[in-house]
Amino acid sequence: MSIRRIFAVAKRIIRQFIHDRRTVALIVIVPLLVLSILGALLKTTPSYEVGFVNQDEGVTTPLSTQKISSAIEESLKDTENLKWHKINLEKAKSDLEDGTLDAYVLLGKSFSKDISERKSPLVIVKLEGSDPNASQQVLGLVNQNLLSSFSDQKLVDLKVDYLYGGEKFTSLDYFAPVFIAFFAFFFVIMLTSVSFLRERSQGTFERLFASPVNNAEIVGGYFLGFSIFALIQSLIVLLYTIYVLDVHFLGSLWFVFLIELILVVGAVNLGIFLSAFARNELQVVQFLPVIIVPQALISGFIFPIKSMPVILQWLSYAMPLTYANNALRDIMIKGKDLASVSFDIYILIAFAFLMILLAAFSIRKGI
Amino acid sequence: MENIIEVEGLNKKFPPDIHALSELTLQVKKGITFGLLGPNGSGKTTLIRILVGILKPDSGKVAIIDDSLSWSEKAAKIGYMTQTHALYQDLTLAENLDFFAAIYGLSAREKRKRIEELISLVKLEGKEKSPVATLSGGMRQRVSLAASLIHEPQLLFLDEPTVGIDPSLRREFWAYFGSLNRQGVSIVLSTHVMDEAARCDELALLRNGKLLAQGKIEELLAQTRSKNLEEAFLSLEENG
Ligand SMILES: Nc1ncnc2c1ncn2[C@@H]1O[C@H](COP(=O)(O)OP(=O)(O)OP(=O)(O)O)[C@@H](O)[C@H]1O
Ligand SMILES: [Mg+2]
Numbered sequence: 001m002s003i004r005r006i007f008a009v010a011k012r013i014i015r016q017f018i019h020d021r022r023t024v025a026l027i028v029i030v031p032l033l034v035l036s037i038l039g040a041l042l043k044t045t046p047s048y049e050v051g052f053v054n055q056d057e058g059v060t061t062p063l064s065t066q067k068i069s070s071a072i073e074e075s076l077k078d079t080e081n082l083k084w085h086k087i088n089l090e091k092a093k094s095d096l097e098d099g100t101l102d103a104y105v106l107l108g109k110s111f112s113k114d115i116s117e118r119k120s121p122l123v124i125v126k127l128e129g130s131d132p133n134a135s136q137q138v139l140g141l142v143n144q145n146l147l148s149s150f151s152d153q154k155l156v157d158l159k160v161d162y163l164y165g166g167e168k169f170t171s172l173d174y175f176a177p178v179f180i181a182f183f184a185f186f187f188v189i190m191l192t193s194v195s196f197l198r199e200r201s202q203g204t205f206e207r208l209f210a211s212p213v214n215n216a217e218i219v220g221g222y223f224l225g226f227s228i229f230a231l232i233q234s235l236i237v238l239l240y241t242i243y244v245l246d247v248h249f250l251g252s253l254w255f256v257f258l259i260e261l262i263l264v265v266g267a268v269n270l271g272i273f274l275s276a277f278a279r280n281e282l283q284v285v286q287f288l289p290v291i292i293v294p295q296a297l298i299s300g301f302i303f304p305i306k307s308m309p310v311i312l313q314w315l316s317y318a319m320p321l322t323y324a325n326n327a328l329r330d331i332m333i334k335g336k337d338l339a340s341v342s343f344d345i346y347i348l349i350a351f352a353f354l355m356i357l358l359a360a361f362s363i364r365k366g367i
Numbered sequence: 368m369e370n371i372i373e374v375e376g377l378n379k380k381f382p383p384d385i386h387a388l389s390e391l392t393l394q395v396k397k398g399i400t401f402g403l404l405g406p407n408g409s410g411k412t413t414l415i416r417i418l419v420g421i422l423k424p425d426s427g428k429v430a431i432i433d434d435s436l437s438w439s440e441k442a443a444k445i446g447y448m449t450q451t452h453a454l455y456q457d458l459t460l461a462e463n464l465d466f467f468a469a470i471y472g473l474s475a476r477e478k479r480k481r482i483e484e485l486i487s488l489v490k491l492e493g494k495e496k497s498p499v500a501t502l503s504g505g506m507r508q509r510v511s512l513a514a515s516l517i518h519e520p521q522l523l524f525l526d527e528p529t530v531g532i533d534p535s536l537r538r539e540f541w542a543y544f545g546s547l548n549r550q551g552v553s554i555v556l557s558t559h560v561m562d563e564a565a566r567c568d569e570l571a572l573l574r575n576g577k578l579l580a581q582g583k584i585e586e587l588l589a590q591t592r593s594k595n596l597e598e599a600f601l602s603l604e605e606n607g
Contacts, residue, residue, distance in 0.1 A: 002472070004469070004472060005469070005470055005472070007469075008466060008469030008470050009470075011466070011469070012455070012458070012462075012466045015458060015462055016455065016457050016458060019457050019458065019498065020457060198456075202451075202452070202453065202454070202455070202456060203449050203451045203452065203453035204453050204454065204455060206416075206421060206447075206449045206453055207447060207449060207453045207467070207514070207515075208470065209420075209421045210419040210420065210421055210442060210445060210447040210524075211442055211443075211467070211470050211471060212439040212440075212442040212443045212470070212471065212472075213470050214439070
């Protein structure tokens with residue numbers, strides 16, 4: 001093993017990168033663009049129109065008739081994302097049908113009576129429902145809004161507190177950490193497999209394999225060369241998310257880099273392995289969706305793993321990005337240290353080793 | 368050892384059923400230019416790839432340079448110019464040479480000196496900073512030769528080195544090969560051009576992976592009672 005030859009290979013990779021300005025631009029600009037779009041999407045939540053139908057007949061005591069719902073109705077507040085319309089049931093039904101309303105809330109006739117008798121009152125939320133995603137959001141907003149009016153009226157005692165994050169945390173904060181891993185993983189696999197394929201097709205491997213350089217030195221050089229770019233990419237993405245997109249970041253940058261380095265070892269070797277099964281650049285690029293899309297969907301990147309069907313959960317545990325995502329979120333959002341994500345790190349190391357083995361067996365294929 | 372290469376009973380098959388080399392036996396003496404002459408598909412490249420250690424033979428013995436050396440020590444003494452250019456198209460001429468020099472462990476100063484010497488040998492002064500992709504075919508061939516000479520190998524394998532090279536430069540290359548021989552460097556080159564083969568000190572005539580004959584040109588001519596190599600080759604083909 002010669003460090004000198006590893007450096008020679010790494011230097012060559014870096015030079016090839018520098019000559020290829022388009023790729024350099026690509027690996028920096030694409031993540032920033034995607035993050036900016038995502039940031040804009042997550043920051044603007046749409047506004048919903050919700051009807052409020054109060055059929056409460058109140059409770060009659062010998063002295064007076066009391067409507068608990070009136071106080072709630074008074075304390076309903078319009079927010080940025082939710083506008084209340086106090087209407088009767090007929091109007092609510094027709095408005096929901098013609099799309100003027102996204103939902104309505106109905107308080108039943110015995111609302112006050114039930115509360116005074118300590119039974120749970122009937123509250124119906126009727127949703128337009130054609131877009132499940134919107135339904136979820138409306139329901140969430142209505143819940144939140146009603147709950148806070150209930151609590152204003154001292155009907156419930158509601159305290160909100162955050163273990164991690166806080167009111168200021170946005171969805172973007174949740175997504176930013178995993179983007180860093182995702183892009184590094186994606187670009188490193190793509191670039192390694194294409195460069196390796198070129199080595200095979202332009203015959204430079206033929207020359208290298210007749211020289212004193214060995215497989216480990218070639219792989220080492222590739223890893224070194226590509227990790228430099230992966231780290232630069234991450235640094236730019238991190239700085240951009242922190243300073244431009246105002247993402248909250250609690251953890252250590254070094255921990256993030258360490259996790260990424262382990263992931264890049266795996267990615268370089270996976271790229272080498274893939275390149276052995278492709279005859280041209282188009283074929284190798286065709287592998288990428290197969291590797292990338294499932295990981296984007298079920299590694300907890302966008303959808304929480306806990307809410308997935310069991311089979312997909314199992315699959316997600318077979319994916320390296322699942323562990324990288326988990327570790328990066330713990331570090332960046334929860335500010336945890338390496339010891340508390342050691343399980344994820346071990347799995348990533350195991351993945352890297354497995355890929356090194358696969359690469360070692362396939363590196364001279366077709367030579 | 369007087370011979371720098373000894374090959375005995377070499378066999379190599381490719382799927383489905385191509386006998387690229389069969390029962391090949393030959394010896395190459397130290398310090399000469401040894402030619403592998405044969406038509407397309409006769410096994411020249413396959414033989415060279417086995418000799419440089421890229422390909423494993425199915426059976427047979429190969430002894431090269433000095434058997435007491437390790438594989439990587441031998442590799443450090445071998446230069447290999449592949450049949451295709453085998454250069455990094457996106458790197459410049461100088462960067463390509465710099466990379467191969469570094470792979471062979473040349474120091475920074477040796478690198479600079481060697482790169483300068485070789486660029487002037489292949490007459491590409493002023494093209495140092497050109498990406499290889501922008502060079503002409505013949506120029507790339509010259510860079511490819513330079514890259515295989517970068518570490519001053521003792522044993523040089525050249526797979527059709529002068530294809531696409533203009534006549535005057537070709538003459539200079541042959542003169543350079545001669546001067547390398549005088550410095551003790553052994554050269555094995557493949558060709559299917561008769562007048563180039565005629566410049567070699569010794570020849571092996573190959574056909575369908577079999578050795579038709581091996582020896583000095585005069586010996587081959589005498590053996591077949593021919594006036595020139597072409598005749599000799601044809602007569603060997605008929606009898607073989
Ligand atoms: N990697 C390979 N896989 C399958 N067959 C191969 C492979 N390499 C060579 N062959 C076959 O082996 C035979 C010898 O090929 P080789 O390249 O050694 O010929 P050559 O003498 O160098 O020819 P040329 O003058 O065209 O360069 C040919 O029939 C070729 O098709
Ligand atoms: Mg050939």
